[in-house]
Amino acid sequence: xxxxxxxxxxxxxxxxxxxxxxxxxxxxxxxxxxxxxxxxxxxxxxxxxxxxxxxxxxxxxxxxxxxxxxxxxxxxxxxxxxxxxxxxxxxxxxxxxxxxxxxxxxxxxxxxxxxxxxxxxxxxxxxxxxxxxxxxxxxxxxxxxxxxxxxxxxxxxxxxxxxxxxxxxxxxxxxxxxxxxxxxxxxxxxxxxxxxxxxxxxxxxxxxxxxxxxxxxxxxxxxxxxxxxxxxxxxxxxxxxxxxxxxxxxxxxxxxxxxxxxxxxxxxxxxxxxxxxxxxxxxxxxxxxxxxxxxxxxxxxxxxxxxxxxxxxxxxxxxxxxxxxxxxxxxxxxxxxxxxxxxxxxxxxxxxxxxxxxxxxxxxxxxxxxxxxxxxxxxxxxxxxxxxxxxxxxxxxxxxxxxxxxxxxxxxxxxxxxxxx
Amino acid sequence: xxxxxxxxxxxxxxxxxxxxxxxxxxxxxxxxxxxxxxxxxxxxxxxxxxxxxxxxxxxxxxxxxxxxxxxxxxxxxxxxxxxxxxxxxxxxxxxxxxxxxxxxxxxxxxxxxxxxxxxxxxxxxxxxxxxxxxxxxxxxxxxxxxxxxxxxxxxxxxxxxxxxxxxxxxxxxxxxxxxxxxxxxxxxxxxxxxxxxxxxxxxxxxxxxxxxxxxxxxxxxxxxxxxxxxxxxxxxxxxxxxxxxxxxxxxxxxxxxxxxxxxxxxxxxxxxxxxxxxxxx
Numbered sequence: 001x002x003x004x005x006x007x008x009x010x011x012x013x014x015x016x017x018x019x020x021x022x023x024x025x026x027x028x029x030x031x032x033x034x035x036x037x038x039x040x041x042x043x044x045x046x047x048x049x050x051x052x053x054x055x056x057x058x059x060x061x062x063x064x065x066x067x068x069x070x071x072x073x074x075x076x077x078x079x080x081x082x083x084x085x086x087x088x089x090x091x092x093x094x095x096x097x098x099x100x101x102x103x104x105x106x107x108x109x110x111x112x113x114x115x116x117x118x119x120x121x122x123x124x125x126x127x128x129x130x131x132x133x134x135x136x137x138x139x140x141x142x143x144x145x146x147x148x149x150x151x152x153x154x155x156x157x158x159x160x161x162x163x164x165x166x167x168x169x170x171x172x173x174x175x176x177x178x179x180x181x182x183x184x185x186x187x188x189x190x191x192x193x194x195x196x197x198x199x200x201x202x203x204x205x206x207x208x209x210x211x212x213x214x215x216x217x218x219x220x221x222x223x224x225x226x227x228x229x230x231x232x233x234x235x236x237x238x239x240x241x242x243x244x245x246x247x248x249x250x251x252x253x254x255x256x257x258x259x260x261x262x263x264x265x266x267x268x269x270x271x272x273x274x275x276x277x278x279x280x281x282x283x284x285x286x287x288x289x290x291x292x293x294x295x296x297x298x299x300x301x302x303x304x305x306x307x308x309x310x311x312x313x314x315x316x317x318x319x320x321x322x323x324x325x326x327x328x329x330x331x332x333x334x335x336x337x338x339x340x341x342x343x344x345x346x347x348x349x350x351x352x353x354x355x356x357x358x359x360x361x362x363x364x365x366x367x368x369x370x371x372x373x374x375x376x377x378x379x380x381x382x383x384x385x386x387x388x389x390x391x392x393x394x395x396x397x398x399x400x401x402x403x404x405x406x407x408x409x410x411x412x413x414x415x416x417x418x419x420x421x
Numbered sequence: 422x423x424x425x426x427x428x429x430x431x432x433x434x435x436x437x438x439x440x441x442x443x444x445x446x447x448x449x450x451x452x453x454x455x456x457x458x459x460x461x462x463x464x465x466x467x468x469x470x471x472x473x474x475x476x477x478x479x480x481x482x483x484x485x486x487x488x489x490x491x492x493x494x495x496x497x498x499x500x501x502x503x504x505x506x507x508x509x510x511x512x513x514x515x516x517x518x519x520x521x522x523x524x525x526x527x528x529x530x531x532x533x534x535x536x537x538x539x540x541x542x543x544x545x546x547x548x549x550x551x552x553x554x555x556x557x558x559x560x561x562x563x564x565x566x567x568x569x570x571x572x573x574x575x576x577x578x579x580x581x582x583x584x585x586x587x588x589x590x591x592x593x594x595x596x597x598x599x600x601x602x603x604x605x606x607x608x609x610x611x612x613x614x615x616x617x618x619x620x621x622x623x624x625x626x627x628x629x630x631x632x633x634x635x636x637x638x639x640x641x642x643x644x645x646x647x648x649x650x651x652x653x654x655x656x657x658x659x660x661x662x663x664x665x666x667x668x669x670x671x672x673x674x675x676x677x678x679x680x681x682x683x684x685x686x687x688x689x690x691x692x693x694x695x696x697x698x699x700x701x702x
């Protein structure tokens with residue numbers, strides 16, 4: 001069977017806009033959460049968020065934006081973007097460069113693109129407001145394409161001249177996990193040799209606030225403690241925007257061109273809760289089944305797993321359900337895999353959360369450490385018997401699971417393996 | 422031609438502020454030109470407005486082309502504009518000049534000068550000059566009821582009330598095998614057919630006010646033909662230039678004059694070709 005390896009990474013995240021910075025912050029457990037300026041006023045139910053740094057995308061006119069000068073793009077490209085489109089463009093540019101791919105290696109029939117983004121409600125709102133004010137024929141023709149869920153595909157296929165398969169995935173917080181899982185399938189099924197996978201979210205005020213209405217966000221005013229998965233006093237998640245891009249290649253093709261290989265994507269599995277539109281199954285039935293399906297698919301036993309990057313978003317129900325699922329899969333004798341949720345550092349990336357966490361697993365495997373679960377003061381008793389890692393362990397995991405769960409009880413588990421050599 | 426049109430004497434500070442915001446990425450001269458036009462109605466300021474707005478939407482490397490290449494520079498081919506950028510340009514022109522431009526009128530605009538002239542006419546409320554429109558063989562085959570091997574118009578250019586078409590006699594047309602055996606000559610009856618087809622094309626694409634509804638392409642038929650004279654025999658390799666000129670449309674009939682040339686030589690002439698047509702239900 002064809003093997004799939006990771007050969008490139010790109011980051012525009014709240015904990016760094018390059019791999020070295022992200023890696024250092026991950027190892028040192030330094031978070032990217034802050035008192036978010038637009039929230040510091042009366043009547044705002046949330047105070048913290050985890051925005052990307054060095055970018056200013058506040059204006060609804062992309063030509064007003066500020067971003068690092070190393071990223072060059074045509075005005076034509078820029079004008080068709082919402083903020084997450086810009087982050088995705090930058091992350092993918094970085095990943096392509098990191099993988100050492102030429103323009104021809106990106107633009108050919110054997111290279112495809114999978115993306116995940118929920119769209120930019122703020123950009124959509126701006127354009128619709130204008131439509132009702134000045135009339136539909138005086139609205140930017142790019143308003144809709146820049147802000148709907150498929151926008152990353154549209155803009156990246158055009159700007160990177162993608163000729164292979166392309167698709168976008170919409171399964172809420174499991175979206176970019178699906179994007180990566182099905183990208184794996186494309187390569188294994190011999191449909192493509194190389195897949196670019198990109199997840200991105202706007203993470204502006206309009207994309208964050210509705211989650212407060214659902215009572216899902218942490219009302220905390222302390223950025224150092226707001227996101228604390230598996231803590232018994234956790235009180236909701238913190239939203240982050242940004243983008244991560246990952247380059248997947250068939251092993252033989254990657255080796256032939258002398259690519260540096262970060263790790264192997266062994267495979268994946270998924271399952272659904274069949275339970276509620278937003279509330280996770282109380283015993284995490286779907287995420288448990290996803291982990292079992294993933295392990296079965298790749299032929300790895302539960303004992304062989306060294307580390308699980310949990311979805312655990314720091315919500316009461318979410319962390320609880322996943323803890324129960326983890327106990328059902330790995331037992332309660334404290335001898336299971338190390339478990340942590342890196343959402344303590346990054347907050348929750350929504351549609352791009354899964355690829356963000358997968359990329360952190362890849363860094364950990366490649367750089368020889370296992371990141372801890374930050375900000376826990378009192379571990380939730382429900383995790384008793386699980387090996388929740390509180391501090392970074394200076395040892396590379398061999399086999400890693402990365403879990404992601406989305407609204408509707410959609411669960412994806414990705415399996416990565418340390419690449420020999 | 423008047424250079425001053427009637428406008429509200431001064432802009433409200435509110436509208437002026439909106440305009441400044443909308444034009445903030447245009448050269449300073451653009452805003453001055455807009456103010457000059459909006460405050461005094463002086464249409465001489467309009468070219469500067471249009472140029473300023475086009476420039477604002479160009480990629481930086483294409484901006485010098487606009488400045489130096491003159492009025493005949495092509496919007497798409499030379500300046501890299503696409504149809505969506507044209508829409509953005511038109512939207513901004515509409516907003517700054519307080520006019521309204523229907524989409525279908527924009528399609529024939531190919532050069533910077535076309536656009537300037539078109540907007541100048543819009544502002545003055547006069548009819549913009551008619552722009553000839555070229556149709557390729559694919560364009561023609563897409564809407565004509567006639568199809569290969571019985572389509573005798575390979576290219577066409579539509580003028581306001583005239584139409585010019587082209588047919589090159591290839592030599593492998595099926596009827597040349599027998600007309601005449603061993604001595605292929607393009608039949609005179611098919612010359613009239615070719616003119617009839619060009620008349621159908623012109624009728625279907627015509628925007629004349631006499632045509633009140635959409636014409637059904639399946640319901641246009643040859644009705645009559647008068648005053649036909651043939652002057653020259655045509656053979657494979659000859660290139661026929663077909664011309665039709667609209668004489669009159671009165672539902673359900675449309676009459677044309679037709680002529681065919683081969684280079685500078687007269688080939689055929691028809692004083693009157695009349696088509697009968699019906700509207701789509």
